[in-house]
């Protein structure tokens with residue numbers, strides 16, 4: 328299968344998709360998956376734009392709202408991580424990932440999924456030391472400080488990713504793993520980006536946690552954006568036990584601008600169906616580490632040797648089997664996108680940002696708030712289809728800010744807060760499902776069927792959205808090769 332990789336998207340979805348389609352025409356292949364390494368800018372409207380950390384003069388709607396409203400459709404499955412220029416309020420609706428638009432999937436603060444038999448992981452945000460040990464305390468409306476810290480990487484996600492075992496094929500981080508420049512053509516890089524020289528010399532350029540993850544996870548490919556330059560590198564890992572060399576091919580790409588190297592297509596052998604699934608080990612790690620989640624500002628250390636509590640969460644086979652059972656033996660990611668805000672209308676003209684206010688926090692219907700546990704354990708939020716895994720944790724947003732209906736039954740789903748658009752078909756259906764029905768529902772139509780069979784049809788009377796399935800497989804797979812770069816037209 329063919330995978331296209333984009334550096335920073337910066338909202339230029341039309342250009343990116345057109346460039347991929349042009350590459351398909353030139354080379355006669357079909358791209359099955361697009362990976363975007365952050366600065367995606369999933370901006371739906373002016374309020375989202377207000378929540379993006381950038382000077383007002385750069386606040387531009389770009390293209391995403393058209394894919395959100397249904398005016399346009401992503402031509403291939405698109406998976407992205409967050410960067411440091413994002414509609415942070417919207418991404419915070421999906422701490423554990425979800426569909427931000429039909430066919431466009433966000434991995435969450437950190438996430439691991441499977442597609443075509445490949446294991447694809449990612450870490451959102453950028454590393455900033457002072458915020459690394461804090462909880463996820465930020466929520467809209469943001470302050471001048473929290474609008475920036477909201478996208479800073481936290482140790483919880485890095486700790487969770489370090490528990491992964493087994494092979495990983497692809498990993499994405501927005502900022503580069505620190506030190507990766509020592510494994511490629513450093514001089515050429517410094518010719519392009521002379522201001523990197525002192526940081527490269529002191530080995531301070533890039534993310535320290537991403538460097539640790541690169542050395543621990545050792546994926547076959549690692550892709551990054553952020554520094555707006557193309558830079559390939561090859562890192563050879565030494566295994567002290569087996570003495571077998573393992574290699575990670577690193578590639579950083581530029582942002583989507585004319586005459587920049589912002590896009591790369593690779594061909595890899597797929598070993599499974601071209602549909603998006605959860606990774607059972609990752610879900611188990613999330614389940615086992617719920618209690619480590621903090622939403623406060625105080626320093627939180629992850630557990631380590633010497634204490635009485637468990638500090639290794641690489642799951643056992645039994646723990647993974649338990650997760651699979653909890654998921655009803657169905658790990659397919661349901662196609663359950665529902666809009667939660669009005670999208671921008673281009674006829675409105677350029678947004679007048681000084682008149683726009685930041686929105687209140689909102690929980691997406693794809694994310695669930697589990698109830699307070701019997702022993703007073705805190706709340707948690709979760710992607711609703713992962714709800715059977717949810718046992719205890721706390722919502723990443725302050726539960727006190729939600730309507731009381733959010734916590735009304737055993738495993739309620741969050742609903743948009745008035746005066747947002749009326750609840751849609753899917754939301755109402757989903758909300759009325761029992762836990763067991765949700766467990767056995769993997770698609771919107773499954774959910775609707777279950778709701779219908781219980782006579783709890785949606786009150787809006789609308790049909791559930793027909794969401795595109797991932798592009799089907801095509802032809803035979805070939806040996807792994809690299810293809811030409813696409814340049815912005």
Ligand SMILES: [Zn+2]
Pocket residue numbers: 335365366410411412501552553554
């Ligand atoms: Zn960036």
Ligand SMILES: [Zn+2]
Pocket residue numbers: 335336337365366410552553554555582
């Ligand atoms: Zn960028």
